[in-house]
Amino acid sequence: MDKTIQKVVLTTLLEKLDDDLVKLQEAWQGAVDDSAEAEGAMQTRYGSTKEEKDLLASSYGQKVLDLRDEIERLQSFKLPTTNSSIVLGTFFCVKGNSDAGSFFVILPVGGKSIKVEDTEVFVLSPQAPLARIFFEKKVGDIAKFRNMSYVITEIY
Numbered sequence: 001m002d003k004t005i006q007k008v009v010l011t012t013l014l015e016k017l018d019d020d021l022v023k024l025q026e027a028w029q030g031a032v033d034d035s036a037e038a039e040g041a042m043q044t045r046y047g048s049t050k051e052e053k054d055l056l057a058s059s060y061g062q063k064v065l066d067l068r069d070e071i072e073r074l075q076s077f078k079l080p081t082t083n084s085s086i087v088l089g090t091f092f093c094v095k096g097n098s099d100a101g102s103f104f105v106i107l108p109v110g111g112k113s114i115k116v117e118d119t120e121v122f123v124l125s126p127q128a129p130l131a132r133i134f135f136e137k138k139v140g141d142i143a144k145f146r147n148m149s150y151v152i153t154e155i156y
Contacts, residue, residue: 005156006079006091009105009121012114014074021067028060070109077108083155086134088126094134094143094150106131 035053079089086092091105103121110125124131133143134152143150 005116006089006105009091009114009116009123010074010077010079010107012116013107013109013112013123014071016112016114017067017071017074017109021064021071024060024064024067028057028064031057031060073108085136085138086152086155087136091121091156092134092152093154095153096148096150104131104134106134 031053035050035057038050038053077089080087083090086106088106088108091103093103096102103116103119104124105121106124106126108125110123110128110131112123114121114123124134126132126135130145133145134150137143137152139152139155141152143152
């Protein structure tokens with residue numbers, strides 16, 4: 001893998017989040033439209049359809065705002081310039097007891113996986129338990145998590 005992989009991963013993640021935002025905005029608009037057309041409690045004796053659709057639209061709206069915030073945080077994030085140990089923004093590879101190698105990056109936004117150069121990359125948030133065990137580790141260090149040992153094989 002190339003040393004510019006951090007930037008490629010960040011760009012790919014931003015593209016994925018932008019696509020997710022478009023889909024989420026479409027779902028939000030559909031929920032808002034459905035809510036506007038729904039019958040309220042005053043039209044039917046047991047009707048709560050309007051209230052339920054209002055809540056759904058509100059939930060989608062909050063998700064849109066949250067995703068926009070994640071995108072803004074990533075757009076303003078500065079990648080680290082040194083790569084001697086794992087810090088926020090570091091792209092790295094680990095080898096576990098039973099696998100050939102897994103690639104990770106720790107960014108302000110986590111919980112996703114993306115495909116970069118035919119490799120699946122797991123994006124971890126700094127709060128994730130798995131991310132915490134890797135912080136400040138260097139190539140060759142061993143990190144233990146849930147009865148598994150991981151050797152840091154590469155840091156970019």
